[in-house]
Amino acid sequence: MTRQDKDPLRVAVFVSGRGSNLQALIDATQKGQSSARLAAVLSNRDGVYALERAQRAGIPARVFLRRDYASRAEQQAAMLAYLRQVGAELMVLAGFDQIVEPSLVRALEGRVINIHPSLLPSFGGGLHGQADALAYGVKVSGCTVHFVTEGVDTGPIIMQAPVPVLEDDTVETLSARILEQEHRILPAAVELYAEGRLRIEGRRVRILPPAGKSD
Amino acid sequence: MTRQDKDPLRVAVFVSGRGSNLQALIDATQKGQSSARLAAVLSNRDGVYALERAQRAGIPARVFLRRDYASRAEQQAAMLAYLRQVGAELMVLAGFDQIVEPSLVRALEGRVINIHPSLLPSFGGGLHGQADALAYGVKVSGCTVHFVTEGVDTGPIIMQAPVPVLEDDTVETLSARILEQEHRILPAAVELYAEGRLRIEGRRVRILPPAGKSD
Numbered sequence: 001m002t003r004q005d006k007d008p009l010r011v012a013v014f015v016s017g018r019g020s021n022l023q024a025l026i027d028a029t030q031k032g033q034s035s036a037r038l039a040a041v042l043s044n045r046d047g048v049y050a051l052e053r054a055q056r057a058g059i060p061a062r063v064f065l066r067r068d069y070a071s072r073a074e075q076q077a078a079m080l081a082y083l084r085q086v087g088a089e090l091m092v093l094a095g096f097d098q099i100v101e102p103s104l105v106r107a108l109e110g111r112v113i114n115i116h117p118s119l120l121p122s123f124g125g126g127l128h129g130q131a132d133a134l135a136y137g138v139k140v141s142g143c144t145v146h147f148v149t150e151g152v153d154t155g156p157i158i159m160q161a162p163v164p165v166l167e168d169d170t171v172e173t174l175s176a177r178i179l180e181q182e183h184r185i186l187p188a189a190v191e192l193y194a195e196g197r198l199r200i201e202g203r204r205v206r207i208l209p210p211a212g213k214s215d
Numbered sequence: 216m217t218r219q220d221k222d223p224l225r226v227a228v229f230v231s232g233r234g235s236n237l238q239a240l241i242d243a244t245q246k247g248q249s250s251a252r253l254a255a256v257l258s259n260r261d262g263v264y265a266l267e268r269a270q271r272a273g274i275p276a277r278v279f280l281r282r283d284y285a286s287r288a289e290q291q292a293a294m295l296a297y298l299r300q301v302g303a304e305l306m307v308l309a310g311f312d313q314i315v316e317p318s319l320v321r322a323l324e325g326r327v328i329n330i331h332p333s334l335l336p337s338f339g340g341g342l343h344g345q346a347d348a349l350a351y352g353v354k355v356s357g358c359t360v361h362f363v364t365e366g367v368d369t370g371p372i373i374m375q376a377p378v379p380v381l382e383d384d385t386v387e388t389l390s391a392r393i394l395e396q397e398h399r400i401l402p403a404a405v406e407l408y409a410e411g412r413l414r415i416e417g418r419r420v421r422i423l424p425p426a427g428k429s430d
Contacts, residue, residue: 119334119337122334136418139374140376156352157351158354161355202352204352
């Protein structure tokens with residue numbers, strides 16, 4: 001049975017900022033042919049533009065401010081409770097700027113994906129993949145969608161897209177060029193997950209052929 | 216004054232094996248429009264096919280076997296003497312499988328380039344860039360031409376080319392796909408160097424516009 005025969009996969013998106021990757025997911029899932037639908041948006045910041053995008057798209061959104069909890073662990077435990085309440089089946093970190101607690105990762109193992117603005121394993125481990133790539137002097141960078149594990153930016157890789165670094169790039173121009181590819185591969189990876197076409201084999205993620213084409 | 220007004224740059228190529236990158240350099244420099252010419256081939260192994268390619272192209276070649284010297288440093292000192300004898304201005308490591316001695320690097324600083332079968336800084340530091348990339352599970356790999364410094368595979372990057380990793384790749388199929396790109400970017404990087412269009416700025420290599428186009 002393929003996902004098309006079932007209800008769409010319920011996806012929760014974690015945001016912290018303007019939410020352009022959230023918008024890419026909204027656009028992709030509202031086309032009507034998607035096997036996924038956005039069931040909730042979770043933000044660790046108030047007043048960010050991502051929340052407005054969620055509201056405009058009719059997606060339930062909730063804010064979990066660090067200062068409202070005794071610890072980050074308690075904050076993320078509240079997020080986990082909310083995820084269960086809305087029945088989220090896949091968690092997408094889309095520019096979410098908090099480290100995910102090991103307890104949350106363990107509770108959701110294999111069901112959390114992240115997008116990172118570099119070709120991992122290069123320039124992982126931080127929030128500055130684009131600046132780090134420029135400073136190192138690479139001529140090709142890109143972006144990576146990967147499963148989240150307890151290590152930072154080290155989980156099995158689902159999709160990557162290369163992006164050229166140009167002579168006069170600044171962090172801003174390189175980031176913008178990478179972001180275009182993020183908007184392409186993040187929805188594509190979510191769709192593959194929703195269609196049940198991702199299989200984790202050790203460190204590698206195998207992408208299975210579309211249902212019906214494997215026979 | 217551009218290189219076109221001068222004698223072609225004298226390039227020495229270091230090899231250890233079948234020499235397919237040497238062949239790419241031979242093909243590129245024999246076109247007649249190149250600013251570089253191959254002045255010598257140095258091998259640390261006897262009987263390899265790269266030597267046959269050199270002979271067929273009429274390029275002087277010499278073998279420096281490790282067992283003929285008391286140490287690797289002495290072996291490479293003999294190579295350095297030979298480079299000076301032939302007046303080599305640029306040294307290209309093209310599948311050369313020996314670590315280059317710090318003394319040799321220092322003597323030739325900024326004039327030695329290497330090609331590595333991964334998108335550095337990912338999967339550097341070894342002879343198995345392709346296998347390491349497959350084992351890690353990346354979806355994009357590639358190759359890198361860089362200046363050689365005393366660190367292994369950490370020098371300033373001149374050119375890179377991305378290469379997709381396919382679902383059923385083996386080390387052999389991925390290596391073959393990367394090699395196609397090596398054959399493209401290594402001669403291109405040599406040509407840029409010969410035209411005086413590479414400027415090292417800290418960790419970054421700036422590629423200058425062609426002479427005549429900058430005015």
